[in-house]
Amino acid sequence: MSSAIEKEIDTLVRIGYYESEEGVMADALRALLEKKPELRREIAISLYKNGEVSLWKASEIARMNLEEFKEILSRRVIKIKVSGTKEESDKRLQEVFAV
Structure with a gap:
């Protein structure tokens, strides 16, 4: 994974939108499967x-x-x-x- 993506994921966790990186990834996968x-x-x-x-x-x-x-x-x-x-x-x- 690129460092830019890792930084964005870390930021979403740090500012409290997600509890963990896994939560970000699970949500991203759900959104991807809905879109495609x-x-x-x-x-x-x-x-x-x-x-x-x-x-x-x-x-x-x-x-x-x-x-x-x-x-x-x-x-x-x-x-x-x-x-x-x-x-x-x-x-x-x-x-x-x-x-």
Whole structure:
């Protein structure tokens, strides 16, 4: 990370807008994913391909309905597998995004 960005992050923490650098980074990531939803979709696809989340959870992360998400996987020739419960997926997602 550039020193200018580090200085800006440190300043936001120092003046009290955030409690920690992690808070700044988490907020920045949320804003980025809102601005560029295709990145959220790519994260969901990667998590799904690596078996870290279920198909249902991946579609939720991508903020797409299940059929739309399955269509994207199909176009990319990604095999659709069925496994795990929603609770198992939620737990794995918490571990992946432990922020």
